[in-house]
Amino acid sequence: MTIKENQQELVEEFSFLEDWEQKYEYIIDLGKELEGLPDDKKTDDNLIRGCQSKVWIDAEHKDGKLFFNADSDGILPKGIVSLLVRIYSGHSTQEILDSDFDFISQIGLQEFLSPSRANGLMAMTKQIKFYAVAFQLKK
Template sequence: MTIKEKQNEIVEEFAFLEDWEQKYEYIIDLGKELKPLPEDKKTEQNLIKGCQSQVWINAHYDDEKLFFEADSDGILPKGIVSLLVSIYSGHSTDEILNSDFDFISEIGLQEFLSPSRANGLMAMTKQIKFYAVAFQLKK
């Protein structure tokens, strides 16, 4: 599945949810499904700056694809980072760099979040792009 196909799937899933309470619960459930990040990966280097909660994103490059793992000490940020990991993990650096984050506005996520959480979301998306650039340069 391409990144765009995964994004479209998320947009469709959110369209079925009637209100923000259901969307909030859906995001929290995503976080509960996220495999915990090993403690040795919860480093300052993997910590996302600008998030209200502590959020870590780690990446590794294997077979010309970038794979992400993440965690958070907050239930909502954990769900949000889980959503991002599910979309972007397992794709080439080119595909990640050529993708957009328009699905976030399509599902209305930024409107739902407080300003500080919206800033955290943007910091997470920037980190994913940063990892793609960094691993592309290592090729």
């Protein structure tokens, strides 16, 4: 699936949820499914600055694609970062750089989040783009 198809699938999943309580629970459930990171990957280099909770994103470049894994010490941020891992992991650096984050507003996530959590979400999205740029430059 393309990044756009992954985003559309997520938007459709959220459209079936009736209120923010259900969406909140769904995000938390997605976070519980996230593999998480081993302690040796929970480094300052992988720590996302600007998040209320501690959030780490690690990237690995294999066969021309980026694979992300992430973790958080908070249940909601872990769910949020799991959305990003699900959408962007397994795609080329160029696909990631060419993509947008419109799905965030389509599911209404920013209106649901407090300003500090919304800032954290933006920091996560910037880190994913940063990894794409960094690995593209290593080519």
